[in-house]
Amino acid sequence: MSNIRVTTLEHISREDLTDSWNRCWQGYYYNMTYMPDHLRVWLYLSQVSLQHSCAIYDEDKVVGFSLLSMDRSDGWVAGTCIDPDFRRQGLFASLMRTQLNLATRIGLRHVYLEVLEQNHALKVYQSVGFTITRPLNIYRAEKVRNFSDRSFEAYFLEPISVEQYFESRRSSFFQPSWQRREEYLRRYRNCLAVMNLAGTAGALFAGENNVPLLDVWSATAAGAEEVISTVLSQVNTPFSLTNQPEDWIVAYLSAQGIRPSAKQFEMCVSLT
Structure with missing residues (x-):
């Protein structure tokens, strides 16, 4: 442990970051492997600030990291993990405390993250001040043919501009998770x-x-039935949806016997 140090990722190369990402996520519940170009796109969408993201180094090797994104006075831990060879040594809690201290110094008021409900990291997050704000549902690559005993009516959905879309969504009082925030989604093209x-x-x-x-x-x-049944009526289209809060959408899916493939907790810590 004498060679362990904590610093930022400001000067790491994309290749080294990709290697560290793939190595540290080994043994996770899902395959988190990235190629360098895929990681580049993800970093852009997430707007990760490497100069404000923390890493644990064992000499010159990253053995743990916390990637921080920012949206005005809010922060989001976009990904954090420890190399399998360095787990259960108390490093994770130390890493998160360092990340939160840095977030405080740069003036963030809140930091968010999402964690799978079965992930043991949940206890570490709670130990450093995060509290659960709400559950989020994940639906991964379901196909309508898996529900062939049911029929879904297709309603008319009108194409609108992205500007109209977000204006209407704001007026609906929908509270999206971080990866569904307007600023995040606007980075997608076409x-x-x-x-x-x-x-x-x-x-x-x-x-x-x-x-x-x-x-x-x-x-x-009624709106949930219209929009979701129309999506599900497209037989050859996979149905995948990330981080849906408990709302009318989830209620309609549940009524159709469509259960989430995983659940997460949204967590937040106040730094003020």
Whole structure:
């Protein structure tokens, strides 16, 4: 442990960061492997600030990291993990405390993160001050043919501008998770936005072929049925949705027997 030091990732190369990312995520619940170009895109979408992200070094090797994104006075831990060979040594809590101290110094008021409900890291986050704000549901690559005993009615969803989409979503009082915030979603190119005729529900796709589904919201039960049943009626289209809070969308999916493949907790710590 004498060679351990904590510093920022400001000067790390993309290749070294990719290597550290892939090595530290080994043994996680999902395959988190990235190629350098994939990591570059993810870093851009997440707007990770490497100069404000912390890392644990064993000599010149990154053995743990915490990647920090910022949105005005809020921060988000976009990814954090420890090399499997260095786990259960108390390094994770120390890393998170260092990250939060840095977030405080640069003037952030809140820091958010998401953690799978079965992840033991949940206890570490709680020990350094994070509290659970709400559960989030994850649906991964479900296909309508998996629910062939049910039929889904396709309603008319009107294509609208991205500006109209976010204006309507704001008025619906939908509270998105970090990766569904307006600033985050606007970094995707060539998005297709649709809304029902009543203006009470909408969906945003990353491309004209309606995949992937980036965001969906509804202010009413009827709107949830319109938008989700129309999405599910596209038989050859995978259904994948990230970090959906408990709302009308989740209620409609549940009524159709479509359960989340995983659940996360959104957590937040106040630094003020």
